Amino acid sequence: MSLAKLTASALAITAVASAASARDNVQVAGSSTVLPYASIVAELFGENTDFPTPVVESGGSSSGLARFCEGVGENTIDVANASRAIRDGEIEECAANGVTDIIQVRIGYDGIVFASQKDGPAYTAFVPSDWYLALAAEMPMDGEMVTNPNTTWADVNADLPTEEILAFIPGTKHGTREVFEEKVLLQGCEDTGAMAAMEEMGMDEDSIEEACMNVRDDGASVDIDGDYTETLARVDANANGIGVFGLAFYENNTDVLKVATMGGVAPSTESIASGEYPVSRPLYFYVKAAHIGVIPGLKEYAQFFMADEIAGPDGPLAQYGLVADPELAATQAMIEAEETMQ
Amino acid sequence: MTDATAHTTPEPGSKSSILTVDPHTAKRHAAEGRFKIYGIIAICIGLFFLAALLIAIVSNGTRAFTQTRVVLEIPLVAAEIEAAEAYIVKTSKYNDLVGEALTGAMSDAGIETEMEPKELLMMLSGSAGANFRNFVLENPDAVGGSHQFEFLASSRVDGYLKGRVTREALVDDKNLDAAHLDLVDQMREAGLVERSFNWDFIFGADASESRPEAAGIGVSMLGSFFMMLVVLAFALPIGIAASIYLEEFAPQNRFTDLIEVNIANLAAVPSIVFGILGLAVFIQVMHLPQSAPLVGGLTLTLMTLPTIVISTRASLKSVPPSIRDAALGVGASKMQAVFHHVLPLAMPGILTGTIIGLAQALGETAPLLLIGMVGFIASNPPDGLASGFLDPNSAMPAQIYEWAKRADPAYYERAWGGIIILLLFLMTMNIIAILLRRKFERRW
Numbered sequence: 001m002s003l004a005k006l007t008a009s010a011l012a013i014t015a016v017a018s019a020a021s022a023r024d025n026v027q028v029a030g031s032s033t034v035l036p037y038a039s040i041v042a043e044l045f046g047e048n049t050d051f052p053t054p055v056v057e058s059g060g061s062s063s064g065l066a067r068f069c070e071g072v073g074e075n076t077i078d079v080a081n082a083s084r085a086i087r088d089g090e091i092e093e094c095a096a097n098g099v100t101d102i103i104q105v106r107i108g109y110d111g112i113v114f115a116s117q118k119d120g121p122a123y124t125a126f127v128p129s130d131w132y133l134a135l136a137a138e139m140p141m142d143g144e145m146v147t148n149p150n151t152t153w154a155d156v157n158a159d160l161p162t163e164e165i166l167a168f169i170p171g172t173k174h175g176t177r178e179v180f181e182e183k184v185l186l187q188g189c190e191d192t193g194a195m196a197a198m199e200e201m202g203m204d205e206d207s208i209e210e211a212c213m214n215v216r217d218d219g220a221s222v223d224i225d226g227d228y229t230e231t232l233a234r235v236d237a238n239a240n241g242i243g244v245f246g247l248a249f250y251e252n253n254t255d256v257l258k259v260a261t262m263g264g265v266a267p268s269t270e271s272i273a274s275g276e277y278p279v280s281r282p283l284y285f286y287v288k289a290a291h292i293g294v295i296p297g298l299k300e301y302a303q304f305f306m307a308d309e310i311a312g313p314d315g316p317l318a319q320y321g322l323v324a325d326p327e328l329a330a331t332q333a334m335i336e337a338e339e340t341m342q
Numbered sequence: 343m344t345d346a347t348a349h350t351t352p353e354p355g356s357k358s359s360i361l362t363v364d365p366h367t368a369k370r371h372a373a374e375g376r377f378k379i380y381g382i383i384a385i386c387i388g389l390f391f392l393a394a395l396l397i398a399i400v401s402n403g404t405r406a407f408t409q410t411r412v413v414l415e416i417p418l419v420a421a422e423i424e425a426a427e428a429y430i431v432k433t434s435k436y437n438d439l440v441g442e443a444l445t446g447a448m449s450d451a452g453i454e455t456e457m458e459p460k461e462l463l464m465m466l467s468g469s470a471g472a473n474f475r476n477f478v479l480e481n482p483d484a485v486g487g488s489h490q491f492e493f494l495a496s497s498r499v500d501g502y503l504k505g506r507v508t509r510e511a512l513v514d515d516k517n518l519d520a521a522h523l524d525l526v527d528q529m530r531e532a533g534l535v536e537r538s539f540n541w542d543f544i545f546g547a548d549a550s551e552s553r554p555e556a557a558g559i560g561v562s563m564l565g566s567f568f569m570m571l572v573v574l575a576f577a578l579p580i581g582i583a584a585s586i587y588l589e590e591f592a593p594q595n596r597f598t599d600l601i602e603v604n605i606a607n608l609a610a611v612p613s614i615v616f617g618i619l620g621l622a623v624f625i626q627v628m629h630l631p632q633s634a635p636l637v638g639g640l641t642l643t644l645m646t647l648p649t650i651v652i653s654t655r656a657s658l659k660s661v662p663p664s665i666r667d668a669a670l671g672v673g674a675s676k677m678q679a680v681f682h683h684v685l686p687l688a689m690p691g692i693l694t695g696t697i698i699g700l701a702q703a704l705g706e707t708a709p710l711l712l713i714g715m716v717g718f719i720a721s722n723p724p725d726g727l728a729s730g731f732l733d734p735n736s737a738m739p740a741q742i743y744e745w746a747k748r749a750d751p752a753y754y755e756r757a758w759g760g761i762i763i764l765l766l767f768l769m770t771m772n773i774i775a776i777l778l779r780r781k782f783e784r785r786w
Contacts, residue, residue: 047472
């Protein structure tokens with residue numbers, strides 16, 4: 001009897017599913033950094049057009065692109081948000097599953113800021129080498145690699161407060177981590193001369209890069225795998241802690257956080273747009289060209305996202321914390337022509 | 343402790359009386375007293391945490407249930423509306439109209455300011471333009487006259503009137519200045535700003551990151567509702583059928599033993615595992631739509647089934663065999679005995695188990711993460727039964743999780759408010775379960 005019911009219910013499900021095959025809303029997934037911008041656009045898109053509001057899920061750039069590359073069809077997503085460019089391996093994975101035509105859209109730029117408790121120690125000015133010296137697992141000294149001896153920020157740089165080093169940095173699944181490693185740790189590694197010292201020791205390029213970006217694991221540096229709210233909670237509980245945040249997140253929480261300058265430049269949409277502030281990265285979304293014309297509103301969504309009134313310097317995205325792309329017109333033309341990646 | 347007395351044989355010659363307490367008895371009494379105190383301490387610790395939790399929830403969450411609004415009379419000028427409709431982002435042009443109306447209303451009320459309409463608009467929610475446009479689209483006949491709107495105030499203005507935002511907190515804030523707050527004070531005196539109960543929070547849809555003041559839990563509540571319908575429709579019949587067969591008809595052999603052990607094990611499997619199973623079976627193999635309450639409900643059905651089977655079997659077992667024997671004795675078939683006599687008597691227990699299983703499923707988030715029900719999803723209210731089951735939606739606990747992640751502190755307040763609503767649902771369901779048990783339970 002239970003078998004009969006199971007079969008009946010399975011049949012019922014398949015019947016319902018086939019009746020509902022025509023999906024009429026755009027589905028987006030990916031980076032949690034891009035999610036706020038995508039949700040703002042989705043909301044406006046629903047309000048200003050006759051299409052239903054797109055569905056935006058988060059989960060991280062890598063998981064979004066993995067779902068994007070699952071194949072072509074209505075039960076796969078149409079757009080993947082990413083806080084980094086798509087990797088060659090992911091393009092191959094896509095191609096293997098039949099996703100060959102991908103439109104890459106650069107939304108704008110996002111700044112990465114270093115912030116601590118508003119009334120906490122005076123972490124007000126950093127340079128990349130401070131962070132390398134504070135967080136590296138091992139560093140060259142007198143011709144050999146030694147474990148990082150620094151315990152307080154004053155050890156690293158006499159201008160910084162004598163507080164124990166405690167940094168909350170994005171975990172490895174976040175696209176933000178990659179930018180942090182490249183623009184802060186690697187840069188610091190070069191600036192301090194550690195890179196040159198390692199070259200003298202006869203290390204090859206790959207192992208130098210790895211040694212520069214290898215973060216200590218003795219508790220001074222904590223990987224945060226969750227969202228910025230988790231980083232904020234950790235900073236809130238540790239007066240000597242410093243967190244790595246997105247600019248937009250910081251700007252929404254200026255009442256509890258104070259931000260430090262990097263290389264003498266305070267982070268703001270202006271200083272990032274001009275390139276003065278060193279730690280920024282482009283944000284992207286990827287559109288499955290095969291779905292254009294199949295899923296109603298997909299191309300319109302991409303066009304709407306990149307319209308001057310939305311992604312431009314005076315639009316709601318810039319108001320929220322996005323640094324507008326100066327080459328917006330080229331992106332708009334590319335979407336119009338449905339130009340795919342080569 | 344009972345056999346302890348046997349070891350203490352009274353010394354010869356000593357007088358033993360039940361009226362005088364000998365040292366050993368005193369010791370046993372003291373141990374009992376201490377045990378009672380430990381018990382009371384344990385209960386007190388539990389109560390303390392419960393109280394702390396409730397106080398935190400209520401003090402953080404009740405603020406979400408009121409909302410500051412700005413009352414504005416706006417002339418609906420056909421030419422202006424036509425001009426606004428020509429733009430790509432029409433609502434931003436409607437916002438400009440609202441800004442002009444706000445400037446006018448403030449000078450009418452005698453509030454002096456040098457701020458531009460754009461700056462004044464920072465006091466209002468970004469949804470104002472959309473509200474305006476929706477009204478115009480729904481009431482094309484009203485164009486030419488004027489209409490009194492109640493726009494949502496921005497989350498920071500709202501937070502100021504709730505005591506969450508202070509002037510010091512706005513020093514580095516680019517979404518609002520302290521000068522705005524002075525204006526808000528004056529507007530409140532002039533009656534332009536009012537605070538009222540926030541029905542939109544209970545019945546409304548989710549909003550984007552930049553508009554926490556417009557976010558509501560209503561659509562995800564519907565998502566939860568449709569999921570529970572699916573759970574009820576599948577878990578109850580399947581669960582009862584399975585347990586009646588196992589309890590009343592199945593032969594006792596290794597195979598049924600194996601099934602029993604597996605059901606008990608399934609009840610202890612972490613819910614995230616069911617999420618992965620749901621993703622693999624319902625979405626990747628059966629190609630059901632992602633983020634749909636139907637898929638969420640089916641996944642939660644898998645999770646709830648063992649609970650229902652176990653409680654149903656327990657209540658079937660508690661029906662005394664004499665009932666079955668009597669029925670069989672007067673010539674009823676086994677099926678008649680079960681359906682006419684055993685099942686009705688076991689029903690209260692089955693229903694209680696089902697309600698508790700449903701309450702568990704209602705509060706579950708982990709499996710929903712994997713089938714795409716977390717994100718900016720609950721923004722389109724379903725427009726019918728089929729769309730309720732199949733259109734992308736979220737669920738109450740998933741919505742709360744999503745709000746708690748968002749950057750604006752106002753969303754944190756919403757998350758606590760959502761918890762209050764979710765707790766009310768869970769409490770209601772548990773109370774119904776307790777009442778059912780009290781009313782119908784029979785002791786044999």
